Amino acid sequence: MTCTDERRRAVVRAHGRNGIDSVDVGADRHVLTVLFFGETPQDLGPRNFRVDGGVKVTGIKVLGVEPVYGDDPELEGSVRLRVSDVGDVSTYRLRILGVAGFDPRYTSAEFRFVTGCDDLDCAPVCDCPDPTDPVVEIDYQAKDFESFRQLLLERMSITVPEWTERHIADIGIALVELLAYEGDRLSYRQDAAATEAYLDTARLRTSVRRHARLVDYAMHDGCAARAWVCVEVSADVRLAPEDIRFGAGTERFVPLETRDLVLHRAHNRIDIWTWGDHDCCLPEGATSATLVDSRPATSSSGPGSAAPDGSGRGDGESERILHLAPGDILVFEELLGPKTGLPADADHTHRQAVRLISVTETGDDLYGVRLLEVTWSRADALRFPLCVNSVGGSQCADLVVGAARGNVVLVEHGDFGDPEYPEVPQPDPQEPGCPAPVCFGCQDVAKPAYRPHYPPLPHRFRPRLQSWPVTMTAAYPQPAVVAAAQARRLEGLPDRARAQLRSLRDKAAHTRLDDADIAYLTAVFGPATLRRVLLKDKPEAALKLLLARFDDLLAAKLGRLARLVRRALGGRELVAAVEGWEITQQWGAAEGTGLDPANPAFHGPAAAALSTDPRAALPAVTVVDGFGASWRPRRDLLDSGPDDRDFVGESDDDGYLTLRFGDGRNGAAFDSLDRPTITYRIGNGRAGNVGAETINRLLTEAKGLAIIRVRNPLAASGGIDPESVSDVREQAPHEARLRQLRAITAADYAAAAARAPGVRAAAADLAWTGSWYEAQVAILPFGGEDAPSWLLDEVRGVLHRYRRIGHDLAVSTALTVPLDLALCVEVSPDYLTGHVRAAVLRALGARTGGLFDPARLSFGDPVRVSRIIAAVVALPGVRSAEVTTLERLFGPLGNALRTGVLPIGPLEVARLDNDPTRPEHGRLRLHLVGGR
Template sequence: MTCADELRRVKVRHSGLFGLDSVDTVEDADGSRRLTVSFLGPAPEGLGPANFRVDGGRRVTGVKVLTASRSTAVDPQLESRMELTVDRWGDLSAYRLSVVAADPLGGPGTDPYPGFDPRYDSVDFSFRPECAGLDCAQACCSAGTGCAPADGAAVEIDYLAKDYDSFRQLLLDRLSLTVPDWVERHVPDLGIALVELLAYEGDRLSYRQDAVATEAYLDTARLRTSVRRHARLVDYAMHDGCTARAWVCLETDEDLTLPAGDFRFATLPPSALPGGAPAVLGTELGRRNLPPYQVFEPVVAEDVELYREHSTIHLWTWGDAECCLPAGTTDAVFVDGAPGCDPSQRILRLRPGDVVVFEEILGARTGEAADADRTHRQAVRLTSVTPDVDRLYEQPILRVAWAREDALAFPLCVTSKGGPRCADLEVGVARGNVVLVEHGQAIDWCLQPPEPIDVPEAPPRESGCPPPSCFGCPDDDPVDARPAYPPLPLRFAPALRKWPVSQSTPFPAAETVATAQAAWLLGLPARARARITAIWRSLGTVSAPGSAPGSAPTSAPTPRSTPRSAPAPAPGTLDPDDRAYLATVFGADVLTRFQLDTQPDQALRTLLARFDELLAAKLARWTDLVRRARAGYVLRFDAEGWEIGQSWGEPERTALREDSPAFRGPASGATAQDPRAALPAVRLTDQDGHDWLPLRDLLDSGPGDRAFVGETDDDGVLWLRFGDGRNGAAFPAADAPGVQAQARYRVGNGRTGNVGAEAISLIVFCSTRQGAIQAVRNPLPAAGGVDPEPVDQVRQLAPVEITHRLLRAVTAADYAAVAALTPEVRRAAADLRWTGSWYEAQVAIEAFGTETAPTYLLDAVRHDLFRYRRVGHDLAVFGAELVPLDLALRIGVAPEYLTAHVEAAVRKAFATLFAPDAMVFGDPVRSSRLVAAAVSVPGVRHAEVTRLARLFSGPGGPGGPALPGALDDPLTTGVLPIGALEVAQLDDDPARPENGVLDLTLEGGR
C-alpha cells in the first residue's frame, strides 16, 4: 500500500520500536562502495552481518553483507546509521534490505529481528538509483488522482476524421467491434441518434480546432482581434481609427460663461432647422427628430469664458498702412481699447494658454468677403501676453507671442488699399472665444443614463480538501472543490451596444505638459531675481546697482503679476506682501541677519549679490525638478506644486498647475493626432463605484490597476478586455444577481468627422439656452479623423515595422538620428572618438533661431540620448562648431550691367548658399559650387575663386589650409574639408567679420 501521508513513521520514532528509514549507496574516493542504512530512531545494539539480508535482483542475485558497523560521524543526528559492505554490487533492478534474526547456522534468517515494527523491518533500494541527486518521492495514489489504470486494449484513432460524415463512420466502425450484436442502422434508432449527436459535436469541435489553428498565425488569422494581438507581439500598434478635432469660434454680444458639460456643437445646416437658422438650440429643440448631423463635443471638460470683445480682435499697425505679417511670424500686437482710455478699461482678457485664430476676412484688392483667401487662417496658442501703450497715439495695446511651432505658415495681410474707392481696408483680424472640439456624441449627455452592463455572478464556492501533495509541504487550507472543467475560466468581456466608439489621444499629452512645465521652471530663478529687483526699485530712494553715486533714483512700475490693492507704501519702506515674499524665498532668519527692516536697500543688494549662495539648496532641488519634468514626469499641483509654493511663493505654485491652458502645447499639435496612440473614449464604473480607464495594453499594469483594453471586432463593435489579477486587476464579480456596471462613452469615429470649414454652425445646450451667442463657426476644417487600419495593411507592415524604428544608438549615425528627434533641434551630427580606453560619442547639434545651442537644449538632448546609447560609450553633447570662411572671388561683369547691381546680386546668392538651412554638418566647401552660384547671377560672365581658407588660420597653421601651391591646398584641390562636427559659415556681415568674410573683385560692367 502506498499512502500520501505516512503518519505511522512519526509514531514509530516515539514508541521505542525500531524501523528502517532508507538505504543509500555511497562510493568513496578510493573506488570502494558501501551501503548506508538509516533507522527510524537509534539502531539496536548487536546488529551484525548475519542480521541483514539482501533479496532481489535480475542479473546479480545472492548479494551478501560482509561487514556491518555503526557510523562514526561526529553529528549526533547520524548516530542512527550503519555502514554495510557487500560481496558484490547489484544491477539496476530493485533490491530489498531486511533486518532479520540469524538462523542456527549463523547466516541471515527469515524471521524479523525482535523489536522492529513489521511495516518498517525492510526497505526497497537500488544499487544504482535512477534519481541520484534528486528528492524522489513515491507516486501518488489516492482517490481520484492516484493509481494508474489497468492496461487496456489499444484504441485505433483515425486522425483524418475531421467532418460530420467521417466522425459518424468512425463511430459506427468502432461500435461494430465493441457491440457486434447491434446492427440497426435506421435513423429513428436511438443508437443512431446518439452516434449522429456525437458526430455533430465532434464536427463542431473540429471546426473550432481549425479556427483556433487559423487564428494562431498572423498570415492566416481572419479576426481583427487576433491580428491586433499578433501585431502587438512584434511591438506594432494596430489602430482602430481616430476622431477628428476642430477649432470653433463663438461670437457673443455680452460676456458670459458656458458651464462644463452643458453644451455641444453640431454641423446641422440652417436649412434643416424649423423657422430659420438660429445658431443656438435649447434642449426642447435639440431633442426633436432632426436630420442626421455630426456632433462635436469640447475636448477638455471645463467652463468656457466668452467675452464680447474677443469676437473680433483688431491688429495694431502702429499707424502705418498696407501692413502684413510675414510668414514665420511668432508675435503680434492687438488693439486693447479706445485711444487715451484708462488702463483699467482695457477690453481684452487674453492670457497665456488662450488660442486665437488669425484669418483674412476681405480680399486685399477687391475688398469683398467672397474674395478672402480661406487658406489664410491659422490657430495659435499664446505663450506671452504683455499689456503696453503706444505713447504716440495714446493707444492701449496688447503684445502677444506664440510658440515657434505655431509660426504663421503664410503672409497675413492686415490692412490694404482696395475696393471701388481705393479705401483703407482691414483685411486680417484675430478671433478669440476659441474652443477645441472633437467629433463624437456622448451617450450620457444631458442627464441621459449611461449604458448598463450585466456583471456575471460569481459561482458558488464549494470548499473541500486540497489535493494530495507528492512532495513538499501539504496545503492544509480548504480549497475550491468545484470541478476543474473547463480548465480556463471564462473572463468577463462585455461588448458595448453602440458603435463606432470614439477613439482619441489624451489631450494634453503627458509629455507635452511635462515639457511645458520644464520650460516654465527654467525661468523660475530669473523671475525671482526680477521680483527682488522690482522690490528694490519700488523703494525709490537709491540708485540702481552699478550707477554713479548721487545719480537720480530709478523706479519701475509694480509687475502686473503682483497687483496691490492697498495704498503704495512710503518711499524707503517695504510693502507687507513683498516682505512676505522675501521671507518665503530666503527665510525669516536670513532677513533678520541682513537687517531688512532697518536697512532694506543694503539688504536687497546683498540678497541679489548672494542669490545663488543663499539659495543653493533650493536651486539644487529646482534642478532636480527640471530634470524630472524633462524626463516626462508631470509635476502635480498637490505634490511638487506644494513644494514650489513653500519655496518660491504661492503664485509660482498656481502657475505650475498641470491643467493650466499654458501647458497644453502649440495649437498646431492639438488637431494632429497619432491614431496608434488613440484610446477608446470609454469610462467604466463598476458596482463598487470605482472607475476603470482604457489602456493600450496591460503588460505594464499591476494587480491593483483598474484598467481595460478596448478591442474592435470586424463589425466595429468594441469589446472590453480586463486583467487577470496579475497584469491588471480582474473585474469584480457580482455578489448578487442583477448587479450592473455603467459604461459612459462617445460614439463617432473616423473620417466622417473631417468636416470642412464653416460646417460647424450650431451649439446645443442642455439646461438653458444662451441667447447672447450670435454665431458659431469653425474657420478651419476639422482634421485628424482616420478610419480603422485595414487588416491586410497590418499583415504587410507589422513584420517589418520594428526595423524602421530606431530603438538604440550604436553607430554615429544612430546618435545623430536620435538627437535630431529632440524638439528645437534643427539637425545633429555625431562621431565616435577613441579616448584611449573606450569610445566617446560626440554629438553636435544646431538649434532653431540661434547660432549657439542653449544650455537647456544640450541637457535635453543628453537626457534623451542616455536611453539609447550603447553600454560602454561615453557621451558628450555640444553645439555645432562653426567654421568661418575667408573667401575671395574675381568676377567678370558683362558691359551692359551695372557693377553695383551685380555685386549686390552675387552677395545675395551667396547668402542663400550659406544659409543655416542650406549648410549641413561635414559638408565640404567646393570651388565648383561657389563658381556655379556666382555665374548663375545675371550679368556675370566669369567667376574665379582666388582665396578659400578658414578664417583666422594662416597657411600651414593648426587647422588651417596648406601652404599655397601644396597638394592639399583648396585652390589646388578645389575642396576645403570640413570636419564631421563642423558647419561652414559665411555671414558676410561687416558688423561681424568674425562670422565669415566675402571679398569680391569685380571687373568690367559700367
C-alpha cells in the first residue's frame, strides 16, 4: 500500500521507536546511506542488513557498515552500507534484522539503484484502475449544432439501444439538442479564443486594443471637438458651468472651465486703440495690443479718432469698464470689409483666440482715454494681419474694421446623460472543504478551507454603459503645461520679493509701515530676524540691510524654492493645498494663492487648448462608489497599485463602452458592497466639428439671464472618430520602429532636437571631456540665426528625456561664421551703376530670397564661389563678375579662391548680414566698373 499522508511516522517518533527513514544510493552505486528516525543502533554489522528483490541482479550482499560522521545535520543518525553488486532498474528492499526497538512498519524501505528519471524526483504512480469506459471512437471534426446532434444520437444508439424515439417533442431529443447547442457554443468559444490570440486574426476591438498595447501602440477611441464661444450680455452675469449647455443643432457642448463664468457687458466688444491714427493693422506675428478701457463721457468718436470738436481732446470723466486679467481669452476678428464697410465682406479667416499673459493699465492723456496694454504668448501670435480701422464705404467714412471679443468660454462636445446605477456582482457563497495540498511545509488539516460553490470563477465588475458614443476627452489643462507655468512663476518669486522690499524701503522713508507690510516681512524673514535688524525702530535702515543680505538670510528658503522649481519642470503639478500652503507660510499669501492650478494663467496658450491628442483622450466618465470615493479613468492599469481607484474604458465594435476595474493587484478591486453612481457625457468624434456661427443657443434652466447672443466665431475642431481595427492592425507592428525615444549617437541628438517646436535645423556632436562624453547640440531657429534663451531651454528639456545615461548635454545656438566677401562686377554700359549695386546687394543679402538668407543655410553648408558668381551674373545689367576675396572674417586665411569652396564645420553656419551697425556679422564689398 502506498500512502501520501504517512501519519504513523509521527506517532512512531512520538513513542520513541526507531525505523528506517530513507535509503539513498551513492554516486558509484556501491554505497547506500541509511537514515533512521532515532539514534543509530550500536554494533551494527553486515549481518543486520539484507537486500531483497531484483530481476536480473539478485543476491546482493552487504559487505560493510560504518556510521556517518560530519557537520551535516541531515545525515545525523545514519550509516553507510557497502554492497557487493550494483542492482538493475527494478525496485529493491533493504531490511534490518536482529535489532530491537524498530517499528515493524519501518523495518524495511524500498529503493532503486537506477531511478530512470534523469536525476529528477519521480512521484509515485497511482495504480488505481481507470473507472472510465473503454475508449469510444469520437468524431472530433464535429464543430456545429447539426454535427454535435448527430454524434450524440449515434452515441445514444450504442449506450441506450432500447431508446428509439426521434420525435422532436420527446424529452430525450430535447436534452440531445440542448447538449448539442452547448457544444456548439463551447466550440465557438474555443475557435474565438484561438482567433483572438493573434493581432492579424483578431476581430474584436478589445482584443486588437490589448494586442497593440503590448507593442506600445495606444489605440484611440476618438476625441471630442472643442470650440471658443463668445457670449454677449446686456448686464454683468455670473453663471455656474455645470448649469449651462450650448447648442448647435442637435449637438450639445459643455464648458470645460470649472470656475464660475463671470460675463461682463463691456467685454461684448473691445475696441483696439490706434492712438488717433487711421488705416492701422496689427501685423502678422503680433503678441500685444492696446485696448480701450474707457472713453470720455462726451466723446462719440470711434477708437483712434479725434474728439468731436476736432481739437484732438475729449472732455468729461472716464470710467474703467474692462475687467481683464492674465489668463483671460480674447478673440480678435475682422468685423467689416476694409473697403466696402459691409459685414458680409469681412474676411472670416481673420479670427483668432489668444490667452493674455499680462495686463497693464496705461492711458492716452491727449484724448483722455484709459487703456490696457495686453500681451499674449508666442504660441498665440497672430497668424494674419488684422486691419483695425480704415477709410471706406460708400461715404468714405472712418470704419472700425477689427476689434476684440471678451466673455469667451471654452466648450467641448458632449452632454451629460442620465446617471446609471449598475449592480455589482456578488461573490459565490462559501462552503467548507479540504485545503489544497501544499508544495512545501506542513498544512494545517484541522482548519477547513472555505471555497465558493462550483464553478469557482471570479466575478469581475465590468458594467457596460447603456448610451453611446461616450465622450473621449483629453486632459485640460494638461498637467505638464500647468507645472511648467508654475515653475516659471516660482523662478520669478525672488525677484518679486526684492521688488517688494525696495517698495517698502521707499515707503518707510516717507511714512510708517502698516500691519500688512509687517505681516509680509514676518512671513518672509521671521520675527527673530526682524528684531535683530531693529525694524521697529529703524525701518528704512532695516529694509536696506534685509535687501543687501537677501540671499544669505533666505538661503534655506531659496534652496527649497529651487527644488520645487525642478520638481515642476519635471512635469509634476504643484498642489495648492500642499506646495501652495508651504509657499504661503514662507513667502506670503499672495505668492501661495498664485500657485493654484485652477488659475487660467497656467492653462497654456489658446492654440494648445484646441490641439488635442486622441491617444491621450480618456472617457469622460465619473464613477463614485457607495462610500463617496471617486474612481478615475486611465489608459491601462499596468502602473496602478493595489489601492489606486482606477478603471479602464474599452469600447466594443458596436460603440458601447465597458468599464474594467482592477483585480486588487493592478488597481483596486471594486467592493461588492458598493453600488456605484456612474455619470458620463455622450457625444464624440467628427460630429462635433461644427462650423463657425453654428453654436447659437444657451441651454439652461436659470431664468432672467441677460444673454443677448451666443456665437462661436471659430469653427470647432479636434473631433476625431475612433480608430478602426484595420488601421491598428496595419500600423501597430511598425509603430515602435517609427518613434525613436532614445538618443545614443550624435545623429540621434540632432534628430530629437529638430523635432522641437521652433527649431528649423539642428546639429550635434559627441565630444570627449576626459571622463565622459558631452552631447553638444546646436540649433537654428525659424526666422533668424540666434536662438533665444527660451528656445534653448525647451530643447534642453526635450533632449533630457532622450539622452543616454552618462552623457552630458550642452545646447547652444548655432556657431555662425561671418564672411568677408569682395566682388568685382562689370556693369553693362546702358545700366545705371547704382541700380545694379542695389540688385547685387539684394541677391547676396541676408533678407528673404537672398543667397545668404538664414532660411536657406544650414549646418555644414559650404560657401561655393560658383553659386556666388551664378547669383550675380543672373541679374540684369551684369556682364561679368569675379570673386576677389572669400574668407572667414575672423579666421585664418584659406584657399577658397583656389579651390572654389570655403568649407564650413558640422556645427557652423555661414553668415553674411552686411549690416554697417554690426560689422562682426559679415562684410560684403563691391567694386563695380562700367555702367553709367
